[in-house]
Amino acid sequence: DERQPQAIRLYPLSNYTFGTKEAQPEEDPSVKDRLKRLEDYYAKYGMRRSGEGVLVCHEHNHPHILMIQIANAFFKLPGDWLDYNVDEIQGFTERMNERLAAPPGTSLASTSPQTWNVHSTLATWWRPNFDQFMYPFLPPHATRPKECKKLYLLQLPESRVLSVPKNMKLLAVPLFELYDNSPRYGPQISALPHYLSRFRWEFV
Amino acid sequence: DERQPQAIRLYPLSNYTFGTKEAQPEEDPSVKDRLKRLEDYYAKYGMRRSGEGVLVCHEHNHPHILMIQIANAFFKLPGDWLDYNVDEIQGFTERMNERLAAPPGTSLASTSPQTWNVHSTLATWWRPNFDQFMYPFLPPHATRPKECKKLYLLQLPESRVLSVPKNMKLLAVPLFELYDNSPRYGPQISALPHYLSRFRWEFV
Ligand SMILES: [Zn+2]
Ligand SMILES: [Zn+2]
Ligand SMILES: [Zn+2]
Ligand SMILES: [Zn+2]
Numbered sequence: 001d002e003r004q005p006q007a008i009r010l011y012p013l014s015n016y017t018f019g020t021k022e023a024q025p026e027e028d029p030s031v032k033d034r035l036k037r038l039e040d041y042y043a044k045y046g047m048r049r050s051g052e053g054v055l056v057c058h059e060h061n062h063p064h065i066l067m068i069q070i071a072n073a074f075f076k077l078p079g080d081w082l083d084y085n086v087d088e089i090q091g092f093t094e095r096m097n098e099r100l101a102a103p104p105g106t107s108l109a110s111t112s113p114q115t116w117n118v119h120s121t122l123a124t125w126w127r128p129n130f131d132q133f134m135y136p137f138l139p140p141h142a143t144r145p146k147e148c149k150k151l152y153l154l155q156l157p158e159s160r161v162l163s164v165p166k167n168m169k170l171l172a173v174p175l176f177e178l179y180d181n182s183p184r185y186g187p188q189i190s191a192l193p194h195y196l197s198r199f200r201w202e203f204v
Numbered sequence: 205d206e207r208q209p210q211a212i213r214l215y216p217l218s219n220y221t222f223g224t225k226e227a228q229p230e231e232d233p234s235v236k237d238r239l240k241r242l243e244d245y246y247a248k249y250g251m252r253r254s255g256e257g258v259l260v261c262h263e264h265n266h267p268h269i270l271m272i273q274i275a276n277a278f279f280k281l282p283g284d285w286l287d288y289n290v291d292e293i294q295g296f297t298e299r300m301n302e303r304l305a306a307p308p309g310t311s312l313a314s315t316s317p318q319t320w321n322v323h324s325t326l327a328t329w330w331r332p333n334f335d336q337f338m339y340p341f342l343p344p345h346a347t348r349p350k351e352c353k354k355l356y357l358l359q360l361p362e363s364r365v366l367s368v369p370k371n372m373k374l375l376a377v378p379l380f381e382l383y384d385n386s387p388r389y390g391p392q393i394s395a396l397p398h399y400l401s402r403f404r405w406e407f408v
Contacts, residue, residue, distance in 0.1 A: 002323065002324040002325075003323070003324060003325060003356065005328060060344060061344070089207060118207045120206040121206075121209050122402055124209060124401055124402070135397075136383070136397050136398050137266075137267070137379045140266040140378070176339070179339065187384070191398045194340050196341070197328055197329070197340035197341060197399075
């Protein structure tokens with residue numbers, strides 16, 4: 001019955017193990033450079049697709065989101081731009097593995113999964129122009145959006161090793177901290193409590 | 205495939221006809237009175253349930269929400285508190301009919317439907333205390349919430365008559381007007397663009 005909130009099982013934060021791996025420096029030195037790279041991409045391939053993953057666990061029966069903190073400053077979700085020719089979920093999975101899976105060839109990689117259980121799309125954000133503004137809808141008359149970013153809910157298994165690049169931290173941030181906190185987390189991450197509000201949590 | 209946004213068909217605003225019916229004065233003269241009534245209810249029956257409906261149509265291929273404006277001032281969604289002993293969807297349907305269906309016994313009532321196509325729950329808001337603050341999640345340690353409000357996406361048929369109480373207006377407000385506009389629309393209505401961001405629209 002879709003009319004009722006769907007149940008999602010959450011495991012305690014302590015079930016997850018955080019390892020480290022090689023640093024992953026930012027690909028673009030500034031926002032301006034990143035937008036320039038988007039413009040070059042658009043000229044060649046059209047609208048850029050991107051995907052980000054929402055990993056949820058709990059502490060004392062309140063949902064927490066696992067998110068990346070860079071340089072002790074800004075926060076982002078794991079995920080990134082997709083290549084132009086790749087299947088959406090496959091491309092997103094590769095981006096998640098780059099960010100948080102054990103590096104290929106290591107002993108950990110042979111025992112931990114390289115897959116992510118994509119439950120559903122939580123939101124789609126659109127970038128109508130080559131600037132920093134994105135919207136959770138396609139604005140009127142924005143017929144040629146430059147980027148389309150999907151946020152996916154990922155279901156974490158009961159336990160898992162997550163390998164975090166050395167220059168990043170993976171933090172579990174509670175919903176109540178994100179809520180209404182756009183100044184600190186930005187418009188997308190601070191909206192996560194809204195996107196998750198349609199689910200019913202089973203705290204295991 | 206739940207991983208992909210679900211398609212929802214939207215019809216033009218001009219497909220809907222707005223009639224008028226008898227005024228429906230506010231049941232509570234002030235917010236304080238309303239909270240007092242909630243407290244009395246809670247003492248007798250426990251947590252209050254409420255339901256509100258999100259009716260979506262389009263104008264020039266941009267989604268618009270039908271919402272009620274009272275006294276040319278504040279906005280609210282159709283719906284209200286449910287009775288303590290009623291089935292949730294049944295109770296919500298009754299509240300929607302009171303607000304927007306043709307009055308029983310009129311000739312219009314015999315030809316227009318008294319049903320609402322509840323598609324899914326968009327969000328659940330919780331009121332932990334007997335005050336004005338609600339949250340789109342249950343805050344930690346709020347084990348005895350006083351009210352639980354669900355926002356439902358309703359699918360409008362291709363055309364329909366909506367009967368609006370004389371002291372209210374029914375307005376179609378575009379998503380881009382609601383977005384990030386909590387000062388004017390409040391935290392729940394201004395979050396609607398987020399709740400709807402997981403759907404793909406088919407503009408008919
Ligand atoms: Zn605690
Ligand atoms: Zn915590
Ligand atoms: Zn309009
Ligand atoms: Zn237009």
